[in-house]
Amino acid sequence: MIQLIYLTVLLPLVGFLINGLFGNKIKNEKIIGLIASGAIGISFLISVGAFIETLGLPAEHRKSIVDLFTWMNVGGLNIHFAYQVDQLSLIMALIVTGVGFIIHVYSIGYMHGDKSFWRFFAYLNLFIFAMMNLILADNFVLLFLGWEGVGLCSYLLIGFWYDKKFEKMTTSDAGKKAFIVNRIGDFGFLLGMFLIYMTFGSLNFGEVFGRVGIFNVDQNVFNFIAIFLFIGATGKSAQIPLFVWLPDAMAGPTPVSALIHAATMVTAGVYMVARCSIIFASAPAILTVIAVIGTLTAFFAATVGLVQNDIKKVLAYSTVSQLGYMFMALGVGAFSAGIFHVMTHAFFKALLFLGAGSVIHSMHEDQDIQNYGGLRKHMPKTAITFLVASLAISGIPPLSGFFSKDEILWKSYANGNLFYWGVGAFTALLTAFYMFRLYFLTFEGKSRYGKDKHPHESPKVMTIPLMVLAVLSAIGGFIGIPALFSGEGGNVFEHWLEPVFKNADARLALYSAHSHSQEIIFMVASIILAVGGILIARHIYMKKPSIASSAMKKFKGLYNLLWNKYFVDEVYDTTVVTPILKTSESFLWKITDAKIIDGAVNGVASVVNSVSKNIRKMQTGVAQFYALIMTLGIVAALFWIILSL
Amino acid sequence: MQIPIEYYLIVSAFMFVVGVAGVLTRRNAIVVFMSVELMLNSANLTMITFASFMGSSVGQLFVFFVMTVAAAEAAIGLAIIIAMFRNKLTVNIDEINILKW
Numbered sequence: 001m002i003q004l005i006y007l008t009v010l011l012p013l014v015g016f017l018i019n020g021l022f023g024n025k026i027k028n029e030k031i032i033g034l035i036a037s038g039a040i041g042i043s044f045l046i047s048v049g050a051f052i053e054t055l056g057l058p059a060e061h062r063k064s065i066v067d068l069f070t071w072m073n074v075g076g077l078n079i080h081f082a083y084q085v086d087q088l089s090l091i092m093a094l095i096v097t098g099v100g101f102i103i104h105v106y107s108i109g110y111m112h113g114d115k116s117f118w119r120f121f122a123y124l125n126l127f128i129f130a131m132m133n134l135i136l137a138d139n140f141v142l143l144f145l146g147w148e149g150v151g152l153c154s155y156l157l158i159g160f161w162y163d164k165k166f167e168k169m170t171t172s173d174a175g176k177k178a179f180i181v182n183r184i185g186d187f188g189f190l191l192g193m194f195l196i197y198m199t200f201g202s203l204n205f206g207e208v209f210g211r212v213g214i215f216n217v218d219q220n221v222f223n224f225i226a227i228f229l230f231i232g233a234t235g236k237s238a239q240i241p242l243f244v245w246l247p248d249a250m251a252g253p254t255p256v257s258a259l260i261h262a263a264t265m266v267t268a269g270v271y272m273v274a275r276c277s278i279i280f281a282s283a284p285a286i287l288t289v290i291a292v293i294g295t296l297t298a299f300f301a302a303t304v305g306l307v308q309n310d311i312k313k314v315l316a317y318s319t320v321s322q323l324g325y326m327f328m329a330l331g332v333g334a335f336s337a338g339i340f341h342v343m344t345h346a347f348f349k350a351l352l353f354l355g356a357g358s359v360i361h362s363m364h365e366d367q368d369i370q371n372y373g374g375l376r377k378h379m380p381k382t383a384i385t386f387l388v389a390s391l392a393i394s395g396i397p398p399l400s401g402f403f404s405k406d407e408i409l410w411k412s413y414a415n416g417n418l419f420y421w422g423v424g425a426f427t428a429l430l431t432a433f434y435m436f437r438l439y440f441l442t443f444e445g446k447s448r449y450g451k452d453k454h455p456h457e458s459p460k461v462m463t464i465p466l467m468v469l470a471v472l473s474a475i476g477g478f479i480g481i482p483a484l485f486s487g488e489g490g491n492v493f494e495h496w497l498e499p500v501f502k503n504a505d506a507r508l509a510l511y512s513a514h515s516h517s518q519e520i521i522f523m524v525a526s527i528i529l530a531v532g533g534i535l536i537a538r539h540i541y542m543k544k545p546s547i548a549s550s551a552m553k554k555f556k557g558l559y560n561l562l563w564n565k566y567f568v569d570e571v572y573d574t575t576v577v578t579p580i581l582k583t584s585e586s587f588l589w590k591i592t593d594a595k596i597i598d599g600a601v602n603g604v605a606s607v608v609n610s611v612s613k614n615i616r617k618m619q620t621g622v623a624q625f626y627a628l629i630m631t632l633g634i635v636a637a638l639f640w641i642i643l644s645l
Numbered sequence: 646m647q648i649p650i651e652y653y654l655i656v657s658a659f660m661f662v663v664g665v666a667g668v669l670t671r672r673n674a675i676v677v678f679m680s681v682e683l684m685l686n687s688a689n690l691t692m693i694t695f696a697s698f699m700g701s702s703v704g705q706l707f708v709f710f711v712m713t714v715a716a717a718e719a720a721i722g723l724a725i726i727i728a729m730f731r732n733k734l735t736v737n738i739d740e741i742n743i744l745k746w
Contacts, residue, residue, distance in 0.1 A: 616746040617746065619745050620742060621743060621744045621746075622738070624668070624738060624739065628669050631665060631669065
C-alpha cells in the first residue's frame, strides 16, 4: 500500500478532471458527488492501508520514499516527483483524506441545487490533490507546488459564489484578498527556499535536513532561513500579521470553510514548520519569535471572537486563535503537540463549521446569531454534535481538544515560561466563553428568528458526517493521552512521531525536570478556566442577557475595538493598500506608464516617421536615377576590390 | 602578326562605357534599349576574345546564350515600350515616373 501512495494524489486529480471537464454535461448531482467523494474515499482507504503497513514496520524503517520520476534536472538542481511516506505525512494524509471525505459527502447535501454543483466538486478535488502534494512531498519544490495549489483552490472556492455580496465587497474581492495576502507569505517561503538551496545545495528534505548538522553554517543564515519559512507559514496559517484574509475567507460556501479554512489548508504552515523542525531547532531565536507570535495570535483572535455576531466569523477567529496555539507549541519545541492539535482541531473545527452550515442552511442563509435561538428542539442532531465540538474546543476532558490543548499548555510552561502558559490558559477561558456564547445563542433560549423561517433538521447526508466527526472529536484525543496517565507506554501519539522530531529535539536539548504534581496542578487549572468560561457564558446568555448589553455599554471603547477587530483591516488599508493604490494610479499609471513607457514607444515611432518622410524623397520613380546609383555603387565596389588586391 | 589582346579589351571596354552612358543619359526609351544591347555586345566581345586567346570554346558557348537571351529580351522590351507608348503617348522615360513616393 505504501507504494500505491501516489494514487492518493492521482485519484483526486482524476476526479477533478472528470468533474471539471465533463461535469457540465453529467449534470446528475448524484454521479458528480459520487465521483468526487469516491476519489477521496479511495484515497483515504489507501492512506489507511499505508498507515497499517507502516505500523507493522520497525520504528527505524517507517520512512519510505516513493520516487515517481525526475521532474527537473538543471545543473546541480535535481528535483524528483517523489513522495515521502513517514509518520508525519501519514498522520496528515489521514486527516486530509479522512476529514476531506466526510466534508465531500456533507457537501453533496449542502450544495444540492446549486447551479455550479460540478464546479464546486471539481475545485474540492483539486484542493485535495494540491494538499496531498503538499504533505507527501519529499522536497521543497513539490511542497511549494502543493502550497501554491491550495492557495489557488482557496481563492477559487472563496469566490465560488462570485456574484454574491459579502459585507462591503463581493466574494471575489474576499478571494483576491486571500490570494494576495497568501502571496506575500509565499514570497517569504520562496526566499527561504532559495536560501536553503544556496546553503545546502539541495532542496530534497532528506539531504537538506541531513546536512544541517554537518555543514558549517553561520547562525545568521539559519535565522534568515527560519524567519523566511515562518513568514510563509504566517501567510498560509493566518498568524499575525498576515491573518486578515482568513475571516474574509468565510465568504465561501461553508463546507469550504470547514475543509480549507479550518481543518486542512490553514494547518499547512504548522505542518511545514514541523517538517523543517531541524532547521527551526537550529534557530532558537526564531523559535521564540514563533512562540510569541502564536501566543499573541491565539489571544487577540480569541478576544475578537468574543463579540462577533456572524456565526462563521466567530468560528473563523476561533480558527485563527487555535492556529495560534499550534504555533505556540511549535515555538516551544513541542512539535508533536502542535501536530496533535492539528489533528484534533481538524475534527472539532470541521464539525463546528459543518454544524454552522447546517444551521445556516435551515435559517435560509442568515448568519447572524442574534437572529437564532432555541434551535435545539428543531435540529437536535446538529445541536448535540455542535455541543460535543464546543466542549472539545473548550478543552473539557475527556474530549479530544482537552488532550491536545493541555499538552500544548503544559509544554508551553515546561519548555517555555509562565507567560506563554498564562496567556494560553486565559485564551482557553475566552475560547470556552465565546464557543458557549455561540452555542447558547444559537441552540438554547427563546427563538429570535422571524415567522418566515421554519428551522428543520438537515438531511441524513449532512447529519451523518456530523455524527462521524462528533465521534472523532470525542474520542480522537485518546491516542495522545499524556504520559502522566498512560504510564509506561508514554504518549502514543508523541511516541509515533518521535523519529521525525528526534534530531530537532536533540538539537534543542530540552529536558523538562518538572514533577508530575506540577503537571496535574496546571491541568486542573486549565480545566477550571475552561469550565469557568462555559459557566460565565451560561450565566450571561442563559440567565441574565441584560449583563451582555450593560457590559457592552460600560466598556464601549473596548467593545468597539473588538467589534472592529482591532481595526487591523483599516490600518492595513491606510498604511498599505491605499498608498499602493495611490502610487499605482498617480505615479505608476499616469507617469510611468502613460508618460514614460508610452512616450518612449510613441517617440520611437515619430522619429522613424519624420526621418523617413525626408529619406523617401530618394524614391523619385525615374529609372535612370536608380541606374545611376547602381552604377556608382558598382564602380565604388570595384574600386574597393581592385585597390584591396 | 597578331593583334594583342589589350586592343580587343580596350574596344570592348569603350563600347561598354558608351552603353552605360547611353543608359544613364538618354531620355528616349528605345535609345536606352539600344545602349543596353551595346553593353551586352561589349560583354560578348570580351568573351570571344578570351575564348580565342585561351583556346577554349566555353566563351563562345556563352556568347550564344547571351545572344539568345538578348533576342528574347529585345522582343519583350520593345513590346513593353509599345504598350507604354499607347498609354502615355510618350517613350521619354523621365516622364514615366509614376512609381514614386
